[in-house]
Amino acid sequence: MSPICKIEREMLEIVQDEMVMKDRIAALLAQGPRTIPEIAEALHHSSYEVTIWLFAMRRYGDVEEIGRADVDGYFKYELKEKPANDAAVGSEER
């Protein structure tokens, strides 16, 4: 994949895809930690858009970085274990 990365879609359009893409990213990370370019290559999406989706996942506690950046300056990200009593999703119906 070329390192050249352009902004080709509006931010609102990109973030809307997060709700679909986050499960695809999660499925990938379930196989092992990856950097953003690695995720982008596997999913055939731009690394810029993956950055946006991944950091939203990090914000809401789905993924976390591992240790420090590698020699090329990239962090690896992995799925974050959620506490069993996480009430946000999948909690008891009211």
Next chain:
Amino acid sequence: MPTLDSKPLDYDVMIVGAGVAGMESAASLGDMGYKVALVEKNSSIGGRSILLSKVFPTLDCASCIVTPKMAAAAHHPQIDPMVYTEVDSIVRNGDGTFTVDLHKKASYVDFDACTGCAQCEIACTVAVPDQYNYDLVARRVAHIPFPQAVPKKAVIERHGQAPCTHTCPAGVKPSGFVSLVRAGRHEQAFHMHLADAPMVGSLSRACYAPCEGECTRGDKEGTVHIRAIKRYMVDRYYADHAVPEYGPVENQLATRVAVVGSGPGGLTAAFHLAKAGHQVTVFEAESHAGGMLRHGMPRYRMPKEILDRDILNITALGVEIQTGTPVNRIAELKAQGFDAVYIGVGNQKPRIIPIEGRELPGTEIQDCMRFLRETNVGDELPDIKGKHMVVLGGGNVALDVARTAVRMEAASVSILCLEPREKMPAHGWEVEEADEEGVRICAGGATKRLYRDAEGQAQLEYLKVGTIEFTEEGKLKSFKATPGTEQSLPADIVVLAVGLGPSTDAFRDELGLTPGGIITVDDQTLQTSDPVVFAGGDAVLGPSIIVEAMGQGRRAAFYMDRMLRGEAMDVSFGDTLEMTDKQTVLDTSKSWRPVAPVALPVRPPKERVQSFECYEQTMTEAEARHEANRCLNCGECSQCQECVRVCPAFCIDFDMKPKAMQLQVGSVILSTGYEILDPARKVPLGYGTIPDVISGPQMDRLLAPTRPYNGVLRPSDGKEPENIAIVLCNGSRDHTVCNPLCCRIGCMYSVKHAQLVMGALPLADVTIYYIDIRAFGKGYDEFYEQSKGMGVNYVKGKVARVEQLENGNMALSYEDMEGARGLKKREHDLVVLTVGFLPNTEPFKLYKGGTLDADDFDYVRELDPVSEPCCTNVAGLFAAGALVGVRDIPDTVLHAGAAAAQVATYLESARAN
């Protein structure tokens, strides 16, 4: 409360804008004993300063500087913080006081109950750019603006109701379940739908989906296939749950309700009444429950096992359905002890038209309901194999009859209707599908007679319709057949599908009916002439679609419940939020990539006419989520109800309305701050097209403790940058964007960025491109020199262009104004544009009844910055902070203090006079 004259004041002073200036003025005036209203349009006070990383030149943590001011303003006994509130107008009164009109926006969250736990935000299914992180990351529509928010309360952004949801007569929220399916939560999607309408499976097959007709995507590449998404959702759910997961509600009441008719409206009414705790019995004259869904809809459209499963959703609540039990008198129900009755008997009485030759031996004339009932209920289908059938009528029922007959191996099936094809009451797609299946459509024909031809075949002769007129509502008004245009269709069986009437004859003596048999009801409550009897569906509306009948059942249940509880009936029903402006949504999304609808899996015509199997097939999960993701989020909030489901404090309130207020105040301070210039206006610098060209405020967010990423990383790929360029004066001192002013703070906040980056990334090179460095404040020059000592590289030169290189880095073209001079290029892997600031011109619109003067640069004009700081041309109306010119935080605090002193002087002078 002090007064300036006889008119009582609500507040001594109102401060509009709760950034640093507003909070400082409020605290000063509060300390002086004045009663202060601190109005802020956002849901937290703190302004832009709370979003900073650190402040210059001390490099103190911005949160440490600003949060104490936020807390002081929020908890001061003399200050009323009014967040999420916007001022609409400010008018100066004759006595020198002010009348302020304002409104508190609907947050849809009860702030008193909200604990700020953010569970709603985590559960929310709609992602939008986070303006508090300058669009570097997404947030949710339900959100707390930032971690240090004061008050720390969630708000839900709603821009009207999505057109799909607004249009559904049953009150189903397609925007909500589509959003849930998109997020992969099909179970929650089902439950959310169930809360509104219990016949989920039936609607997924047989609804004519008015929501799809209103879908904004329909104006682009094609409507979102909402019904197909629902079908995926319900099929997944029913496959996992053969029976409902719930039973009768805990709080059972003694009140008994009879529902007459088990069609979609009656069952919906029963469902909602049972959920409210009433004891509900449904009386059905036929042998099976379901009404038209059971008897009137062919199985290829409405599989009966799906209907049976839907009915379990209702009976699981304890609703009893008595089939084969016609109700002939309401009085009998009352005598049995029922406290209220819902009449949902539908429209099943066929209209019979006389046909010349109807006695022709060997031909059979029957009504459409009899035909459909016999094909839908019972073990054996009527034998019409090899017979020629003509269906009279052009509506959906006629199409159902014809398409059913095709599947029963009739020799030929024709439809004869008065209307031309394009005016047939049936849906166009259904006519097309019938055509594909071999039904002959004879549109624009009027029946003349039945006769037997020379070969002994029964024929239906018809004439071409010459002229035909319709009412404004599209109903047939009159027609004229053209003599001499006779044609014939083979007709062993003629089925009349020319209209159905309400089945209300039994109630003629007990309820008010129109001559046509329609039950007259109160439009709002659906109460009949008998106050304990309510009615809905086709018996009230005439021919209607399923969701209309369901909507009426739900509405009636709402008012029946109120009546049975002895509550007032003059309350409104349903969400009254206005529909989103579709054009606004289209404008917002006009440059988005086109996304074609998923091709719905449908069996080919030759295959589907072989059986009564459903010819539509269910989408896969991937298809359903892809299709759901075509939704444009018209209303912003999708109303998926996930926030309601997870909120531990029960504080979500979708019925909340904006609250208008009018306040009398002695004085007003405007402190609404500044605007940030959009760096995309400097097109050659690449902002908005090159991901690693970011703005100064975005850099501040990357450096803040509450940063959107896990460090200072490139937006393009999450890499730690090694060679950062900070470019000063983008859009300040710049006539190309009509902003001749120096921004006053860009140099220093860029020096701050450089120092903080060197702290965060010790190995990174940082270069600042500048025209000149303006380090005029106390300690500023030392701060600048300190950065040089840390190794920040300063290049005096104006950057003209930023281009992306093959390796992903950027080349800056600049004019070297020192050293070797000339045009140069240098490579960097992150570029920060220090942007200019612009005046906030909103306050000029707020002041009514006069003109609030602006200076030459469109900032609010101070009468005299030296002798009368903060005073505007309107006596008693003051301006503080960046509203009169951008300044740093210390200068803003100072200016706000001056504004407080000016207000005190004004108020005391007024009192003295």
